[in-house]
Amino acid sequence: MFPWFAVGHMTPFLHLSNKLAEKGHTITFLLPTTAEKDLQHFNLHPNLITFHPLTIPHVDGLPAGAEMAWDVPLSLNHLLIIAMDRTRDQVELVIKHTKPKLVVYDFSYWLSEITKPLGIKTINYTVVRAASVAIALVPAPELQGPPTGYPSTNVVMRRHEARALSFISFPSGEGISFYERSTTSMKECDVISIRTCHEIEGRFCDYLASQYIKPVFLTGPILPEPAKTPLEDRWAKWLRGFQPGSIVYCSFGSQYILEKEQFQELLLGFELTGLPFLIALKPPIGASTVExxxxxxxxxxxxxxxxxxxxxxxxxxxxxxxxxxxxVNHCGFGSMWEALMNDCQIVLVPYLGDQILNTRLMAEELKVGVEVEREENGWFSKESLCKAVKTVMEKDSEVGNLVRKNHAKWKESLVNPGIMNGYIDKFAKDIQVLVNN
Structure with a gap:
């Protein structure tokens, strides 16, 4: 396993590793040295899953000691991915030493140059929505909207949101764009795999299989096991002081850093609701603390x-x-599944292109949550945030009752162990066939 150095990529790879370890597979998991202790508690089978720390070379422009995406702002991601590419020699040594039958990766487009001469099969594992890949990362010469043959859907992007997809043309390493890196990674692998399920995204997965002319294996959402470590006393005590179902919790992941003005508008929006709230966010740009x-x-x-x-x-x-x-969350793919798997109401404030498409799925297709309305420039007001929260929290809200009902239906389907285990069982059988051919 060799995922991109971001928590939102590494944890799904590790959850998949746990599921495969349950079936007796042994796994070598490559990761930055500093990430090992933070991910150790997710490793449920340390006798079968071995962490192999990589020494991440320094790249000019990166902060000293930066090894993970959470160590840098999004604007420096392209430098961190250069550092990842420069671990290639270390990765090659590990592969030649361990002689795996299969390598699973996402952004390291050069891996096939190592594995093919050794007769090792590869899977490019996508941890974001199939729709996000289908709309932005198919091997088409034009990048102006959905390509020919794109499945009909009500996933649409507003004018200001479409600009969020411009990141696919940004540098993503030395002499390569994000689009080139991603499509090359999918072209050169033996199989594409996606962290999704057919019930929600089957038509997009079929479309990607037709575009890349290769199999697409689905793993299901690969949900984390229930937390075994008890909640810290400070939070457990504070949360117990409020009525059931009364607190609004907000988190935007490890990389979403707001501008100060928008951060303040967010806080004022929570104040305006009159509801108790817990907000876990990084300090805004230019501030060293949230306070x-x-x-x-x-x-x-x-x-x-x-x-x-x-x-x-x-x-x-x-x-x-x-x-x-x-x-209240940014609808990153991990947060999307975590929201679906819990009973709380869902309010969405997307930022990047794939988060926007995830939000379209949640708010407009599945109708399990409400999106905060934005101005044309992409910013939201304290009033629009307050309105969205109250819409889902008020007991007599028609929209709130609708999304609550739909959410309960989808949660019931997703927690069904037969459905989710079925995806892993099929995935395990499919990779066995892959490596034996």
Whole structure:
């Protein structure tokens, strides 16, 4: 396993590793040295899953010691991916030493140059929505909207949102764009695999198989096991002080850093709801702590009912707590599944292209959540955030009741062990056939 150096990529790879280890497979998991201790608690089968730390070379322009995407702003991701590419010699040595039958990767488009001469099969594993790949990363000469043959869908992007897909043309390493890196990775592998299920995205998966002319294996969402580490006392005690289903929890992942003005607008929006809230966000651009960016008088006005935390929290434990009634998130693919698998209401504030498409799925196709309305420039107001939260939290809200009903239906389907285990069983059989051919 060799995922991109971001938590949102590494944890799905590790969850998949756990599922394969349950079936007796042995796995070597390549990761940056600094990530090992943070991911260790996700390794449920240390006797079968071996972490192999890589020494990440320094690249000019990166902060000293930066090894993971959470160490750098999005604007420096292209430098971090150069550092990943420069681990190629280390990766090759590990592969030649361990002699695996299969290598699973995502962004390291050069891996096939190592594996093919050795007769090793490869899978390019996509941890974002199939629709995101289908709309932006097919091997078509034009990048102006959905390509010919794209399946009919109500997934659409507003004018200001379409600009969010411009990242596919950005540099993503030395002399290569994100689009070139991603499509080459999929062209050169033996099989494409996607962390999704046929019930939700079957038509997109079939489309990708036709575009890349190769098999597409689905793993299902590969949901994390229920948290085994108890919730920290400070959060458990605070959450117990409120009624069941009354608290609004907000998190935008490890890389989404707001501008100060938008950060303050977000906080004022939560204040405006009148509801208790727990916000876990990185300090905004230009601030070293969340506290120094608070709007004037905000802390005094919300003391006792609101907490803004600038560090890491146990998100799975928090979402499972009975006091949490709403999850405001950026609709990254991991957060999307975590939201679907819990009982809290869902409010969505997407930022990047794939998050926007995930939001379209959640809000407009599955109708399990509500998106915060934005201005034409892409920003949201405290009033629009407050409106979205109240829409799903008020008991007599027609929209709130609809998304609550749909959410319960989809959760029931997704927690069905027969359905999810069926995906892993089929995936395990498919890779056995792959490596034996």
């Amino acid at each position: 120094e960016a608070f709007p004037e008088g905000f802390e005094e006005r919300t003391t006792g009912r609101g907490v803004v935390w600038g560090g890491w929290v146990q998100q799975l434990n928090i979402l499972a707590h009975p006091s949490i009634g709403c999850f």
